[in-house]
Amino acid sequence: MVAETKYCAICAWREKCQKRYSVRTDSMGNVYCNEYTRDLSLKRKEEGEEQNKEAATRIERYIEHQLRRMKVLSEEELKGGASGAVITISRETGTGGTEIANRLSQALKMDVMDNEIIEYVAESANISKKVIESLDEKEVSRRDAWIASFFEDKHLWPDQYLDHLTKIIATIGRYGNTIIVGRGAHYILPPEKLFRVRLVAPLENRIARVMETRKMTRKEAEKYILKTDNDRQAFIRKYFHMDITDPSHYDLVINMRIMTVDGAVEAIQAAFLKRKILEPPASAA
Template identity: 40%
Template sequence: MGTYPDETLDKIIEKQIKRWQVDQKKKYKKPIRPVITISRLPGANASKIAKQLSKDLKIDAFDQEIIEEIAKNTKASKKVIASLDEQDISIVKEWLAFLSSERQVWPYEYIEQLIRVISAIGAHGHAVILGRGASYILPKEVCLRVLVVAPMEKRIQNVVDAYSVSADEAKRNVMRTESDRRAFIRRYFHADMMDPMNYDLVINTENCSVPVATGIITEAFNNRNWYNFSIDKMKR
């Protein structure tokens, strides 16, 4: 995983907060601003799909690396959380209370920060979030939860093509990363990452190109009824 120097991270956050501030000044008629969360098996081309969704839908994209860096940086986390208006703060508090009672998340400092950061991003809305348990943190009523998969052989070949490594090295990387991701979700969210019932949409990219996968997700996102959401309904 790459790292972000503090200066670069600050600039990224400042730029993002400015976009959020512009959105907050608009008069939204819709009760929520939904997001797309993407869980994925390594090598299944989910990052390419997330980038294309961001471009096509004109929404913000947050990958695993930037979310991790923000969550680990106390100053950065506070900036993101402080960007919320009073209404969004209230929503996030409701989400956190619900998440605590529903999933009984372990109270580790990093996980707590991670949850707050992703909740803040979710409250702002209009985003695609790649990885870091976002599908298990945000209420299912406010996000389209997508799982991107592919057979092992296909994923190994994708890694070989993307990083010019040997098939053996690619296989080791894919297997290790997959094990780490599944363990992360199991440990902190008490869930099976590969259970299809945890998602709204599962896409196998073995014979599905990035544009086709993006189109399927976009269609599902645009045609879902987002306007019946309420905290009370979420608690039922």
């Protein structure tokens, strides 16, 4: 291979780059300079900083939206302490958690955070939404994460995902007036600010619902339910050392066996507005 002196294409992202290096050509015909690795890492760092700024800006916009919304709500609408409060909804698969959360948000004039959390975490971690979805509410072994790292240009380890998830949920919870679906939010946020709901139903009821909503066969629906529930339980057990099925972790548990979505919304709304407002624990002097 004959070395020649010319501009390295990798440095093209630098508007003022004037370096000249001897370059090498690999088997795929790609041209690299001697400082390719360093330059590429600098490029990625700059890109990451820019995307982190964009993610922070988006979260700030959400907070501003919440503050503006709370200002325009009438005193009657805020009566009962809805302002600043957070409702968390933990659910068995096939109990209609997302639909109930959306209906409840309309009734209480609160925002909903469900799959939007994936987008916030992806932006915060400067990584693709696809990678975050592979970690969302799942237990991922170090071995599986290590293997996956070979197939992604940018990779996020499960512990790093949890750090970003905790930061996002804490930011959302700080200003409240939000319904958060899943993601262990009721283990992340302080209990005095929460109204914690758990939705359950017999397996047969859940299979029927998933078959209808996801257009699956009975076998597909049952497999999907069991896998999703196992993933969620394992996620909570691994990262929060808790049993997601323990009823003592919730303020209200609703069995959807004979309950309609509207009935569940009314029950949650009534219980939420009648709840006892807890004071935060006094800080140590």
